Amino acid sequence: MAGFFHQNLSYFLSGISVGGQYALIAIGYTMVYGILRLINFAHGDVFMCAGLVMVYLSASLPFAVSVPLVLVFTVALGFLIERVAYKPLRSAPRMSVMISAIGVSYLLQNAALYFTGGLAKVYPEIPFLSRSVVIWDASTRVVTLVTPFLTVILVVLLTLLIKHTKIGMAMRAVSRDFETSQLMGIKINRVISITFMIGSFLAAVASLLYFTNYASVTPTSGSMPGLKAFVAAVFGGIGSIPGAVIGAFIIGICENIIKGGATIFGIPGSGWTTFSDAFTFAFLIVILVVKPTGLFGEKAVDKV
Amino acid sequence: MDREKRNHLIRIAAAIAVVYGVILILEFTLRPTSILFTVLRKGAIYSLVAVSMNLLNGFTGLFSLGQAGFMLIGAYTYAILTMPVSVKQSERVYKYYECIVGFDTGSLIGLIAAGLMAAFFAFLIGLPVLRLKSDYLAIATLGFAEIVRAIFQWDVLGPLTNGANLLREYKDLTRIYLPFTDIPFPPTLFVFIVAGVCILLIVLLINSSYGRAFKAIRDDETAAEAMGINLFRHKELSFVISSFFAGISGALLAMFQYTVQAQQFKTMMTYEILLIVVIGGIGSISGSCIASFLYIALSEWWLRGLDMGEFLGIAAPDLFRSGFRRLVFSVIIMVIVLFFSKGLMGDKELSYEHLKQKLSSLRKKRRASA
Amino acid sequence: MKELLRLENVTMQFGGVVAVNNLSMTVGEGEIVALIGPNGAGKTTAFNCITGVYEPTNGKIIYDGNTIIVNHPSGKMKRAYAGYEADMYLSEKTLNPTPDRITELGIARTFQNIRLFRSMTVFQNVLTAMHLRAKENVFSAVLRISWKEERQMEAETEKLLREQGLWELRDENATSLPYGLQRRLEIARALATRPHLLLLDEPAAGMNPQETQELAAFIREIKERYDLTVLMIEHHMDLVMTISDRIYVLDFGSLIAQGHPEEIQSNQRVIDAYLGVAEDV
Numbered sequence: 016m017a018g019f020f021h022q023n024l025s026y027f028l029s030g031i032s033v034g035g036q037y038a039l040i041a042i043g044y045t046m047v048y049g050i051l052r053l054i055n056f057a058h059g060d061v062f063m064c065a066g067l068v069m070v071y072l073s074a075s076l077p078f079a080v081s082v083p084l085v086l087v088f089t090v091a092l093g094f095l096i097e098r099v100a101y102k103p104l105r106s107a108p109r110m111s112v113m114i115s116a117i118g119v120s121y122l123l124q125n126a127a128l129y130f131t132g133g134l135a136k137v138y139p140e141i142p143f144l145s146r147s148v149v150i151w152d153a154s155t156r157v158v159t160l161v162t163p164f165l166t167v168i169l170v171v172l173l174t175l176l177i178k179h180t181k182i183g184m185a186m187r188a189v190s191r192d193f194e195t196s197q198l199m200g201i202k203i204n205r206v207i208s209i210t211f212m213i214g215s216f217l218a219a220v221a222s223l224l225y226f227t228n229y230a231s232v233t234p235t236s237g238s239m240p241g242l243k244a245f246v247a248a249v250f251g252g253i254g255s256i257p258g259a260v261i262g263a264f265i266i267g268i269c270e271n272i273i274k275g276g277a278t279i280f281g282i283p284g285s286g287w288t289t290f291s292d293a294f295t296f297a298f299l300i301v302i303l304v305v306k307p308t309g310l311f312g313e314k315a316v317d318k319v
Numbered sequence: 320m321d322r323e324k325r326n327h328l329i330r331i332a333a334a335i336a337v338v339y340g341v342i343l344i345l346e347f348t349l350r351p352t353s354i355l356f357t358v359l360r361k362g363a364i365y366s367l368v369a370v371s372m373n374l375l376n377g378f379t380g381l382f383s384l385g386q387a388g389f390m391l392i393g394a395y396t397y398a399i400l401t402m403p404v405s406v407k408q409s410e411r412v413y414k415y416y417e418c419i420v421g422f423d424t425g426s427l428i429g430l431i432a433a434g435l436m437a438a439f440f441a442f443l444i445g446l447p448v449l450r451l452k453s454d455y456l457a458i459a460t461l462g463f464a465e466i467v468r469a470i471f472q473w474d475v476l477g478p479l480t481n482g483a484n485l486l487r488e489y490k491d492l493t494r495i496y497l498p499f500t501d502i503p504f505p506p507t508l509f510v511f512i513v514a515g516v517c518i519l520l521i522v523l524l525i526n527s528s529y530g531r532a533f534k535a536i537r538d539d540e541t542a543a544e545a546m547g548i549n550l551f552r553h554k555e556l557s558f559v560i561s562s563f564f565a566g567i568s569g570a571l572l573a574m575f576q577y578t579v580q581a582q583q584f585k586t587m588m589t590y591e592i593l594l595i596v597v598i599g600g601i602g603s604i605s606g607s608c609i610a611s612f613l614y615i616a617l618s619e620w621w622l623r624g625l626d627m628g629e630f631l632g633i634a635a636p637d638l639f640r641s642g643f644r645r646l647v648f649s650v651i652i653m654v655i656v657l658f659f660s661k662g663l664m665g666d667k668e669l670s671y672e673h674l675k676q677k678l679s680s681l682r683k684k685r686r687a688s689a
Numbered sequence: 690m691k692e693l694l695r696l697e698n699v700t701m702q703f704g705g706v707v708a709v710n711n712l713s714m715t716v717g718e719g720e721i722v723a724l725i726g727p728n729g730a731g732k733t734t735a736f737n738c739i740t741g742v743y744e745p746t747n748g749k750i751i752y753d754g755n756t757i758i759v760n761h762p763s764g765k766m767k768r769a770y771a772g773y774e775a776d777m778y779l780s781e782k783t784l785n786p787t788p789d790r791i792t793e794l795g796i797a798r799t800f801q802n803i804r805l806f807r808s809m810t811v812f813q814n815v816l817t818a819m820h821l822r823a824k825e826n827v828f829s830a831v832l833r834i835s836w837k838e839e840r841q842m843e844a845e846t847e848k849l850l851r852e853q854g855l856w857e858l859r860d861e862n863a864t865s866l867p868y869g870l871q872r873r874l875e876i877a878r879a880l881a882t883r884p885h886l887l888l889l890d891e892p893a894a895g896m897n898p899q900e901t902q903e904l905a906a907f908i909r910e911i912k913e914r915y916d917l918t919v920l921m922i923e924h925h926m927d928l929v930m931t932i933s934d935r936i937y938v939l940d941f942g943s944l945i946a947q948g949h950p951e952e953i954q955s956n957q958r959v960i961d962a963y964l965g966v967a968e969d970v
Contacts, residue, residue, distance in 0.1 A: 122649035129642035293469035296462030304447040527830040542804035547792035547821030
């Protein structure tokens with residue numbers, strides 16, 4: 016076991032790192048779902064846009080300026096999407112809102128395709144994060160080590176926000192019962208906007224970390240991490256932040272072990288590489304069969 | 320009442336006969352490479368897959384996003400089955416692998432097998448997923464399509480699927496013949512016949528007792544269940560049938576394109592089909608068909624200029640460059656989703672009465688404005 | 690009289706809330722039985738247990754001599770269970786059929802807040818409910834091989850609608866009907882599943898005294914015509930008192946009284962719990 020661990024250490028490390036990045040994206044999904052019961056299909060593309068904007072900004076601006084600008088831009092984008100594409104449909108059937116989300120995703124991807132000309136854009140090397148380090152014979156980058164800590168810090172801050180501030184209380188109330196909290200005088204639209212902004216902020220942070228590792232951005236590079244993060248949210252029990260984080264770490268690690276080349280069922284690791292993406296969905300289907308409410312989800316009883 | 324119904328049916332039959340007649344005439348008069356044929360064929364294929372998606376999303380109320388995956392299964396099944404043994408044994412297609420399928424079939428059997436294979440996978444995936452809330456169905460089917468894409472590119476399955484490489488030289492549209500002869504079958508007509516029969520079957524299903532049960536589930540699951548409709552069984556039925564036809568449309572797409580590769584069946588494709596359904600009107604078969612032809616005509620033909628530097632006589636190579644067409648498209652789609660959520664047809668069907676009504680209301684408007 | 694439906698110690702607990710507490714009751718064949726009680730007493734929950742919408746936490750339901758539902762607390766509920774007779778059904782294999790199975794057995798229902806099929810006409814609403822008894826399979830239905838059966842279903846729908854006085858409105862959208870007619874249509878739809886036992890959840894809700902009287906006659910009529918047994922939840926006391934053979938009274942999930950209308954009218958506990966409140970208004 017220890018041998019296996021040592022042998023695959025670099026994969027474990029990158030698994031934890033990717034897991035942290037998925038976690039940051041997954042929070043955006045899980046919070047929005049908790050409040051609006053909406054799978055925000057565009058969230059992964061917001062993440063991709065943050066990456067692209069960073070590419071363009073850093074071409075002419077120093078990092079100290081472009082990084083905060085990226086954060087601001089992404090938060091604004093999240094806010095805008097909610098206002099334009101979801102708010103007008105608040106009383107429409109849920110399927111319409113999901114379709115609108117898919118429309119936004121389609122729009123963002125096509126916009127990215129147009130502006131990049133379909134070429135992969137090289138992500139800038141952020142000085143500190145991109146540096147290589149060697150731990151226990153495994154060489155990796157600083158970002159790999161920073162990610163899990165940063166993730167945990169952000170999650171703790173977010174949890175504090177939700178538990179101890181007035182807006183956090185409003186969020187909890189809205190996710191419990193949309194109509195009643197509206198009647199209690201909570202400004203629903205404000206709460207929803209803030210939720211989207213928090214989600215987008217975390218996605219922007221994730222994009223800084225993720226693309227530093229992967230080095231290039233394409234118009235579709237948001238959809239896979241987005242879907243995986245959503246699966247992580249389902250695994251943890253949708254609506255639950257700690258659940259999403261734990262789910263994301265598990266998915267990140269498993270995926271990288273599969274990539275890493277352990278021989279499974281007599282097929283050498285290289286044969287499984289194609290499956291590092293598919294694994295997540297196989298995992299999702301297993302969860303849905305075994306425990307559809309996820310790790311920390313509650314069973315809802317429909318009133319008749 | 321009955322007479323009206325009969326007249327209605329006669330009118331529909333006549334309209335369909337006219338369409339097929341025109342296709343046949345076009346086949347013999349136009350150049351075979353005409354863009355019109357591309358639009359007609361692809362439009363018919365997309366009509367079928369859009370209608371199959373509408374059966375699920377519009378008539379049964381199940382939000383499924385697996386269409387591309389089922390099309391992929393259908394396309395591969397068809398290509399592998401109908402590729403002649405001689406091609407499989409040569410190294411023209413299976414360069415790196417030895418094909419393990421030692422037989423080939425006719426295109427009709429290939430088409431049906433394509434549908435059945437997709438239906439079989441739908442049955443398996445439906446077992447766990449259809450018992451859950453519909454949101455999970457959306458994400459699970461989307462995920463399923465991704466798994467399928469990965470599996471078909473997996474080199475371990477290379478002897479079957481040719482790995483990530485192309486499949487070609489199967490019985491595509493140039494290699495089909497009239498039964499018992501070696502006279503080539505008019506390709507556009509072939510696509511129209513297959514897609515037409517499939518859509519007709521779906522329409523018959525929707526207007527049957529089962530179709531009513533599907534609509535009941537869409538309207539109110541609790542009430543449907545209280546009326547003795549087994550939710551799971553009917554959802555599974557709708558899902559399997561929809562996937563069957565998605566599989567056939569995938570096979571048609573493979574025939575149309577002459578080559579097939581797993582890479583092409585991405586989530587984006589499902590999104591496009593969904594958006595076609597939305598444009599046509601969720602719950603309208605004729606809407607889905609009209610929207611398909613419109614969508615294909617726009618993207619393959621009328622809006623080409625947006626990608627090529629010149630559109631409607633305006634030359635602006637900096638603005639009208641590759642990808643602009645799709646950007647314009649997505650904006651139009653967002654406008655439809657947000658402001659015209661009923662789409663072209665709402666949940667109504669195209670009919671003589673409907674057209675008459677539309678025309679007279681238009682005339683009234685014009686009179687009012689004048 | 691033959692017993693058609695029997696509830697034994699049925700308890701329904703949501704989290705810590707006991708909505709129905711140890712309810713036992715019987716409905717004899719051909720009877721009209723009313724289940725009454727103040728708002729929130731657990732009447733509709735009891736209905737939902739009988740029709741399979743909820744799995745009761747504990748207890749047994751017998752229909753026409755066969756056990757159709759039986760359950761005992763398990764999992765987390767084992768510790769949280771706050772009702773009676775927790776061990777009584779431990780040895781029995783739990784049985785929780787889905788609502789459609791219950792309907793198939795011959796128990797049909799209406800809903801407190803009307804649930805018609807929104808997109809359908811009056812005619813289609815009733816026709817859809819015939820699907821349950823159709824013998825055709827999906828192939829024969831699509832290829833119209835079973836068109837004779839389809840015709841027959843349409844004829845039966847016509848018959849049913851004529852009897853309910855809804856035939857003239859057959860092409861109207863179901864939800865555009867006035868409230869009283871919507872309730873009547875819901876009953877017609879339930880009858881289309883060919884039930885022996887009909888559960889009516891507040892059939893007179895929102896009706897004026899005139900309409901309520903008509904409803905009483907209507908319920909009696911369909912009971913005779915279709916050879917039904919009726920179990921209903923109702924708040925209109927005059928309706929309950931005129932047509933019920935027997936009455937069960939629920940309060941806070943528990944049965945507090947049962948008997949003939951006269952007995953219930955003079956029962957002090959019922960007056961305290963229920964009628965007393967009504968008189969204050």
